[in-house]
Amino acid sequence: MRLVMLGPPGVGKGTQATLIAHEFDIQHYSTGDIFREILKGSSNLSRELAKYLDAGNLVPDDIVFETIRKTLSEDGAGVNGWVLDGFPRNRKQAEMLDGLLLNENCKLDSAIYLAATRDVLVDRLSSRKVCSNCGAVYNLQMNRPKNNDICDKCGGKLIQRKDDEKETILKRIFIFESEFASLRQYYKDRGILLEVNGNGDTNDVFKQIREGLKSGQERGN
Ligand SMILES: [Zn+2]
Numbered sequence: 001m002r003l004v005m006l007g008p009p010g011v012g013k014g015t016q017a018t019l020i021a022h023e024f025d026i027q028h029y030s031t032g033d034i035f036r037e038i039l040k041g042s043s044n045l046s047r048e049l050a051k052y053l054d055a056g057n058l059v060p061d062d063i064v065f066e067t068i069r070k071t072l073s074e075d076g077a078g079v080n081g082w083v084l085d086g087f088p089r090n091r092k093q094a095e096m097l098d099g100l101l102l103n104e105n106c107k108l109d110s111a112i113y114l115a116a117t118r119d120v121l122v123d124r125l126s127s128r129k130v131c132s133n134c135g136a137v138y139n140l141q142m143n144r145p146k147n148n149d150i151c152d153k154c155g156g157k158l159i160q161r162k163d164d165e166k167e168t169i170l171k172r173i174f175i176f177e178s179e180f181a182s183l184r185q186y187y188k189d190r191g192i193l194l195e196v197n198g199n200g201d202t203n204d205v206f207k208q209i210r211e212g213l214k215s216g217q218e219r220g221n
Helices: 012-022 031-040 044-054 061-072 091-103 118-126 167-189 204-221
Strands: 001-008 027-030 082-083 110-115 128-131 137-139 193-197
Touching: 001 012, 001 091, 001 167, 012 027, 012 082, 012 110, 012 167, 012 204, 027 031, 027 061, 027 193, 031 044, 031 061, 044 061, 061 091, 110 167, 110 204, 118 128, 118 167, 167 193, 193 204
Parallel strands: 001 082, 001 110, 027 082, 110 193
Antiparallel strands: 128 137
16 A cells, blocks of 8 residues: 655644554655654755755755655565655655656555644644654643653653744745645546545544545455
8 A cells, every 4th residue: 555645734644644554554754754864964965955944945856756766765665555744745746756656567545635724733833842862752732741841751852843933834834835736636636635634633533544545445446
């Protein structure tokens, strides 16, 4: 099974992708994680990425695609299938992904679109903090650390990611919206768009996704 998760920043793509990967025994690839891994290094690619991400701007299509192509072509990558989270962000990236899959004689099974209102998104993202030492993620509303600003797991200092600051969040949402209509239409035309209401809690949202994917599988068989 090969899936992509679509939706605005803060809608819970990462959380849902993790649940899906576990349920269907497939690999979860997040562009956020892939980028953060690259940013730890000091390559040209790392400097290029930092330039875009720090400003809350989109990374150019060819750079994003290159990181995805490399990840998917690693030995043993997603033999059972995968779910991509954070890619594609626009129609051009979707076409690049289809081209890559066509070369390998396979195709995408479903594009899952998590939709949520802007208020919900800003609320969720601006209350997120991460450990500067181990990377654990906390949410000041739903998953509070025992001591403010200290990681429960390792005692590291909790920080707000640059891309979770309110100004940057709004900018990311606007950028997302400006490109999304055409991407949504692309998958709708292909008949593989699964649209899910992402305003609810994690379990409700996952239930919708699981049912949508299972009925899609039955239709396909
Ligand atoms: Zn920690």
